[in-house]
Amino acid sequence: MATHVEVLTARPFASDRAESIPWTLWCMALACTSAIIGAHWDISWHSSIGRDNFWTPAHIAIYLCGVFGGISSGWLIFSNTFNIGAPDRSSAVRIFGLKAPLGAFLVAWGGLAMLMSAPFDDWWHSAYGLDVKIISPPHVLLIFGFLMTQVGSLILALGEMNRATPEKRKRLEKLFLYLGGLILITLTILILELTNRILMHSALFYRTVALCVPMALAMMSRASGHKWAATITAAIYTVVLLGFQWMLPLFPAEPKLGPVYFPTTYFVPPQFPMLLIVPALACDLLWQRMKARGPWLNAIAGGLLFLVILIAVQWPFANFLMSDYAKNWFFGSHHFGYYVHPNSSLRRGVFFTPANEKALSGFLVVMVQAAVASVLFSRLGLGFGNWLRTVQR
Amino acid sequence: MKSLLLLILSCLSVAGHVGVNDVFFEGLAGPYPLYITVRPPIVIPGIAEISIRSAARDVKSIQIAPMTLTGPGSKYPPTPDQAIQSSQDPQTFTGALWIMSAGSWQVRATVAGERGQGVISVPVRAASQKVTNMDTVTGAVLIALTLLLAAGLVGIAGAALREAVLPPGAMPDNNRLRRGRLAMASGLVLSAALIYFGNKWWVSESRAYARSIYRPIQMLSTVQGRHLHLQLSNSGAMQPRSIDDLVADHGHLMHLYAIREPNLDAAFHVHPIRQSPGNFLAQLPAMPAGKYRLFADIVHESGFPETLIGNIELISASPGPSQSPDDAGSILTSRGGLADGGKVIFESSPAQAGIPLTLRFRVEDPDGNPAANLRPYLGMNAHLAIVKKDLSVFSHVHPQGNISMAALEMTQTNNSTFPNNVLVSSHVQEATPRSVPAEFSFPFGFPTTGNYLLILQFARKDKVETASFDMIVQ
Numbered sequence: 001m002a003t004h005v006e007v008l009t010a011r012p013f014a015s016d017r018a019e020s021i022p023w024t025l026w027c028m029a030l031a032c033t034s035a036i037i038g039a040h041w042d043i044s045w046h047s048s049i050g051r052d053n054f055w056t057p058a059h060i061a062i063y064l065c066g067v068f069g070g071i072s073s074g075w076l077i078f079s080n081t082f083n084i085g086a087p088d089r090s091s092a093v094r095i096f097g098l099k100a101p102l103g104a105f106l107v108a109w110g111g112l113a114m115l116m117s118a119p120f121d122d123w124w125h126s127a128y129g130l131d132v133k134i135i136s137p138p139h140v141l142l143i144f145g146f147l148m149t150q151v152g153s154l155i156l157a158l159g160e161m162n163r164a165t166p167e168k169r170k171r172l173e174k175l176f177l178y179l180g181g182l183i184l185i186t187l188t189i190l191i192l193e194l195t196n197r198i199l200m201h202s203a204l205f206y207r208t209v210a211l212c213v214p215m216a217l218a219m220m221s222r223a224s225g226h227k228w229a230a231t232i233t234a235a236i237y238t239v240v241l242l243g244f245q246w247m248l249p250l251f252p253a254e255p256k257l258g259p260v261y262f263p264t265t266y267f268v269p270p271q272f273p274m275l276l277i278v279p280a281l282a283c284d285l286l287w288q289r290m291k292a293r294g295p296w297l298n299a300i301a302g303g304l305l306f307l308v309i310l311i312a313v314q315w316p317f318a319n320f321l322m323s324d325y326a327k328n329w330f331f332g333s334h335h336f337g338y339y340v341h342p343n344s345s346l347r348r349g350v351f352f353t354p355a356n357e358k359a360l361s362g363f364l365v366v367m368v369q370a371a372v373a374s375v376l377f378s379r380l381g382l383g384f385g386n387w388l389r390t391v392q393r
Numbered sequence: 394m395k396s397l398l399l400l401i402l403s404c405l406s407v408a409g410h411v412g413v414n415d416v417f418f419e420g421l422a423g424p425y426p427l428y429i430t431v432r433p434p435i436v437i438p439g440i441a442e443i444s445i446r447s448a449a450r451d452v453k454s455i456q457i458a459p460m461t462l463t464g465p466g467s468k469y470p471p472t473p474d475q476a477i478q479s480s481q482d483p484q485t486f487t488g489a490l491w492i493m494s495a496g497s498w499q500v501r502a503t504v505a506g507e508r509g510q511g512v513i514s515v516p517v518r519a520a521s522q523k524v525t526n527m528d529t530v531t532g533a534v535l536i537a538l539t540l541l542l543a544a545g546l547v548g549i550a551g552a553a554l555r556e557a558v559l560p561p562g563a564m565p566d567n568n569r570l571r572r573g574r575l576a577m578a579s580g581l582v583l584s585a586a587l588i589y590f591g592n593k594w595w596v597s598e599s600r601a602y603a604r605s606i607y608r609p610i611q612m613l614s615t616v617q618g619r620h621l622h623l624q625l626s627n628s629g630a631m632q633p634r635s636i637d638d639l640v641a642d643h644g645h646l647m648h649l650y651a652i653r654e655p656n657l658d659a660a661f662h663v664h665p666i667r668q669s670p671g672n673f674l675a676q677l678p679a680m681p682a683g684k685y686r687l688f689a690d691i692v693h694e695s696g697f698p699e700t701l702i703g704n705i706e707l708i709s710a711s712p713g714p715s716q717s718p719d720d721a722g723s724i725l726t727s728r729g730g731l732a733d734g735g736k737v738i739f740e741s742s743p744a745q746a747g748i749p750l751t752l753r754f755r756v757e758d759p760d761g762n763p764a765a766n767l768r769p770y771l772g773m774n775a776h777l778a779i780v781k782k783d784l785s786v787f788s789h790v791h792p793q794g795n796i797s798m799a800a801l802e803m804t805q806t807n808n809s810t811f812p813n814n815v816l817v818s819s820h821v822q823e824a825t826p827r828s829v830p831a832e833f834s835f836p837f838g839f840p841t842t843g844n845y846l847l848i849l850q851f852a853r854k855d856k857v858e859t860a861s862f863d864m865i866v867q
Contacts, residue, residue: 050471051491090562093555095548102549102557109545116538119531127525128602129438137595155557163561256474257491258459258498259466339493342465390558 021171024072025160028107028153029175031068032182035146038062039189040244040270043134047268047337050257062142066114069107069149076104091159091393101159101393106152113145134193146186154179158223158391173224180220180229181236187212188237188274197271197333200318201351203366206311209274210374214306215381217280218299221287222385230287234280241273245332255338262336262347272331275317279309295382302382303375322349411688411700412786416517417749417836418794422504423511425449428836429794430749431500431515435522437605438493443500444749445476445486451507452484459490462497462516462696462803470501492519495605497696499804516800518698520607524599543584550580610636614687614703616677619711623647623665623673623689623703636671638694642799643772645719647673648789650778650848651685651705657780659683660848660859661722663715678720679713688778688787690797698797700787719771721850721857729860734759737849737860744866749838752777754849754860756831763831770852772798775833778848786845790835839866 038061045058052059078084080092080099092099121138157179161172188195191208199205217230226232248269255264283302290298320326327334336347345352357363416431426448433441443457456473460466476486492498499514527535555565555573565573613624625636639646645664653659659681665673687703729737740753754775756764770776777790788795829851839845847862 050493093552093557095552096544102552105545105549105552109542109549112538112545113542116535116542120535123527123531123535127436127527128598129434129436129521137591137598159557255469255471257493258471259461259464259493260469260471261465263469338471387558392560393557 021168021175022160024076024104025153025156025172025175027068027072028103028149028156029179031065031072031107032146032150032153032179034061034068035065035149036182036185036240038065039143039146039186040248043189043192044244044248044267044269045253047339048253048255048264048266050255050338062114065146065149066111069152070111073100073104073107073111073152076100077108080104091163093393101156102391103152103154103156103159106155107149108152110145110148110150110152113148114142115145117142117145134189140190143186143190147183150179150183150186154183154223155388155391158388159393162389162392173226176224177220177226177229177232178236180216180224180233181240184213184216184220184233184237184276185240187216188241192270195274196346197318197321198345198350198352199354200314200321202354202357203363203370204354204357205314206307207366207370207373209276209310210303210307210370211377213276214283214303214374215377215384217276217283217306218287218302218378218381219385219388220381221284222382223388225389227288228281228284230280230284231277234277238273238277241270245269245272246329249329249332249335257338260338261341262338264336264338268335268337269332271335272321272326272333274310275313276310278313279306282306282309295386296379299379299382300375303378304371306378307371307374318351322351411702411788412781413788413795413840414522415838415840416515416794416796417790417838418515418796419751419834419836420513420515420793421511422502422513424508425452425504425506425511427502427504427513428749428751429500429502429513429515430838431517433517433519434492436525437495437519437521438491440489441492441500441517441519443476443488443490443502445502446482447484447486447504447506449506449508450484452486452504453507454478454505455486455488456503456505457488457490458501458503459492459517460499460501460514461494462499462800463694467499473501473503476502492517495520495607497693497800497803514804515794516696516796516804518797518800521602521605522607524603524606539588543581543588546584547577547580550583551577609699609701610634610691612687612689612701612703614705616705616707619677619713621663621665621675621677621705623649623675625671625673625701634693634695634697639667639691640694640799642690642692642698642797643791645771647689647691648771649675649687649689650787650789651680651687651722652778652780652784652848653681653683653685654784655684657725657782657846659685659722659724660778660861661720662776662778662850662859663720663722664717665689666716675720676716677707677711677713678715678722680707680711680722681724682707682709686784688789690789692797692799696797696800696803698800700789721770721859723859725846725848725859725861728862731756731853731858731860735764737858737862739847739849739862741864744839744864746839746842746866749836752835752837752847754833756833756851756853756858764853765831766854767829767831768852768854769827769829770850770857774829775835775849775851777833777835777837777850779837779839780846780848781841782844782846786840788837790837792833792835794836839864842866 038058041058041061045052077098077100080089091101093102095105117138124138157172157176161169164172191212194208195205217233220233221229248267251267253267282305286302286305321333340347357366414433418429428446430444431441445455455476457476458470458473460470474488476488479485496519498517498519500517501514504511551573554576555569611626615622627636646667647665649663649665651661661678661680663675665675668674684706689701692698735758738755742750744750758764773791779788779790843866845864845866847864849860851858
């Protein structure tokens, strides 16, 4: 009788656990979310207040990425390696004697990179002064750490997805697409300085976008198998960025660093998101119809389509963003960081043309580079996405 | 044949402001007399340390804010910082401010006390001074973490192709093992490539920073006949500046000190005249023969001051006289003694390197009474040149401090609602010369230990007196 009761209670519990999304995955999703919030908050902080210290809320949000990622990946590595409470050791890979799902190692690697960026950045400040730009070696290491944490979480989710029942797979797919959206957002942080609206009439802008975005969209499309994966990924980017753009100015802030060229009184938000959702939708439609074709053909068609549609929508939209009509809460073209000089292109509302694009030939050369980059990185994304679909552990 | 022979040479300039990076300033913020020390950062952007001592006891709080000296950045001060009142000495306040770019800045201090509010701005020159090398411990930690990350990348690449796509529980076959090894080799190559290109990037950033290190404008100095020719050339480093954007600093575009080497036994304060962009000419006063080190103070229109360095050698004495009535100097023989039997008394607390202090001088007539008939010299009560005996330090100081007076005037011009309560005259010859008290004081802090020479100049009746003093800094 006692045995019977034990069986009756144990079975549903085991079944629930098998169908539920593991806490480690939630924890990693929380880590990735925290990093995205922290990064945008921090960029806004540097545009509005300027001065910071180790313990600003924005920094804490970034550190929490390391903490949550470290807890979940650490637990997975520890429990699998020492066989203490690991749910499924058979789904682990081995690296230098340690065992865990592959994603856990990537998250741990990302955490280590973020950890390393801290003393490196500290020394960088003491040697070359405080950074006034995003793209510096220690910052890139930090962002690379974010990215690896997100890719690791993505792989962990995929491993679960690829082993899951159809019902669980559906739920995991949502999480997977969300994580893909965060990866796209992180990539756009990396290229933030080269995607300002004043550059939207330069080939440099389109080459920069082509180096990052088609890869993420193609990867998400192939890895998830979802019909609208690229569109959803771009939609998450758009919604999150709009959220930051509309919410950050609601909070007061004032510059604590000089020189102050624009006396802002609130948290300066990021600029209006790029219209990535339109080319993403076009790519989804294209890839749905080209499933049977080879990856190179998909990459060539998808990469070129992405670029053409992006130019078609972003170029005229940039005119609007630079106009007075966009200087309102919805489009936010009236927001400027305190350090934006009154004579700068941004404040004057004029497009900036890089020196090598002054002549039409120079512009076309960079545009061709953009097309090549869009195709190659689409191919890379498709290849990586195909591999991700097969990940089991 | 003229007693003065041709020529000689030469150029070379090293550090600007010559060995003194800190600013020492005395002035009034409303009714409150303040002694302000600003230690600008040696890397830009970086933190400037501010120390303010009020001579008055009724100061309750001081707020400090950094702004550029000129341009749009001088219009909007950032939110000021509250300077921290010392618990040991309630009249001392300290704070730290970020200086975000190289160039001319000002630190604005707003004082609140029992007698109301007072405001004062101190010009500050900000320039990157050096490239810092990484210390061994940080280097070792970073190398260890880099190797760990590289090893992790290799391991992850291997596991990704060896096991990650296998169903749970399955063991990798030989093909998978081979793929895993290949992936690890690729991971190794990728790690090496990342480290290589990362290092290249770092080196290029470091070189770009090194190019922003402050280098003064170069000065080629030659003597022809009784004339000193100076030719300026821009090293091109740092902020926008030119050899032809100079503004007058208490009446002259250039204040040049010629100090005879090696014994520092003669000093002359002359004012070369601009002939054409970057070219200056001075008719030398009566000067004994010998080798001279030249220190030329100039101020750019942005308020950025520089001290240019040059050398000349006079094969024989210059007969003089100088073209400019403002030129003055002499052989430094008597320590404080004046030609008419009067003397200058020098008083100072023992000097320690890095510690701000006040150098005080008192002029007495032959009877020991405070000297009368003192007049402003170049708009100042007195001028003090501070020279380290090895010539590694030079500073031209006024009673307001070692700031450029032209820059100080810019703080007044640009902040008309917050006038400094400091007397600054830009007129060399005042219409009605005011009377000057027989006591002078100069705020200053010696940057390093060693032996220094102080060269004091002031005007008495119609003559500029020069007196010198030795000082040992511990």
